[in-house]
Amino acid sequence: MFGKIHEVYSSISGEGISQGIPTVFIRFAGCSLRCGKTETRALWCDTAYALGPNQGEEKTLESVWNDLEKLDPHHGYQVLLTGGEPLEGKNRDLSTALAKQIYEHRMNVGRPYPASRVETNGSERITEDSFFIFTMDYKLPGSGMEDRMDQENFRILEKRHNSLDEIKFVVRDRIDFDRSIEVIREQKIQTNILYSPVHGEVDAKELVEWIKVDNPPKCRLSLQIHKVLWGNQKGV
Numbered sequence: 001m002f003g004k005i006h007e008v009y010s011s012i013s014g015e016g017i018s019q020g021i022p023t024v025f026i027r028f029a030g031c032s033l034r035c036g037k038t039e040t041r042a043l044w045c046d047t048a049y050a051l052g053p054n055q056g057e058e059k060t061l062e063s064v065w066n067d068l069e070k071l072d073p074h075h076g077y078q079v080l081l082t083g084g085e086p087l088e089g090k091n092r093d094l095s096t097a098l099a100k101q102i103y104e105h106r107m108n109v110g111r112p113y114p115a116s117r118v119e120t121n122g123s124e125r126i127t128e129d130s131f132f133i134f135t136m137d138y139k140l141p142g143s144g145m146e147d148r149m150d151q152e153n154f155r156i157l158e159k160r161h162n163s164l165d166e167i168k169f170v171v172r173d174r175i176d177f178d179r180s181i182e183v184i185r186e187q188k189i190q191t192n193i194l195y196s197p198v199h200g201e202v203d204a205k206e207l208v209e210w211i212k213v214d215n216p217p218k219c220r221l222s223l224q225i226h227k228v229l230w231g232n233q234k235g236v
């Protein structure tokens, strides 16, 4: 078994309810979505360097486990499986085996963060497995990718009933924000909700004003702290 890995590094978690926690990032390569790209507008993906089928290096479970142990020998950091898309194609098998092994090891030796957080794009089917915590995107109209969303994922999040799961809405404009409110109501979402503005397209302060008016349940603004600290650098 192998997956395509772009990079493994340690830093702090940049966003969401785990923001600021020391974290090992396992970045998978390859993603079949192309968020934000239209005839007139550019791709907004932060990790465009990790999208193509030829990106990354094929790695086995053992090899990624070794990388993890070098960066975090005492298993004290959160583990974040990100991308690209960690649940797409062969990456899914490696993500599953890795998260299961981390979970069993940390439960046995009594370490924090036994479950691995997965940042997934909403087009791949999530699972009820307790060795995963999900940060699941729901792509809004401005991304051009809403028709790729797997609506069944909302039912799975409901069944998981995990207080650490979160749904992320990346907002390009007011149309996107209004659509997010519609989705929250239609799907009766009870999970934590994150709102992030598309950089350079909507002012975060304006997004705050919209959030204050509608005040969806369990929602928060989520800005990427690593960009504040290091700008657009990779591997931090």
Ligand code: SF4
Residues within 6 Å of the ligand: 031, 032, 033, 034, 035, 044, 045, 046, 047, 048, 051, 083, 084, 085, 121
């Ligand atoms: S789903 Fe994520 S990785 Fe894929 S194109 Fe969109 S932003 Fe980039």
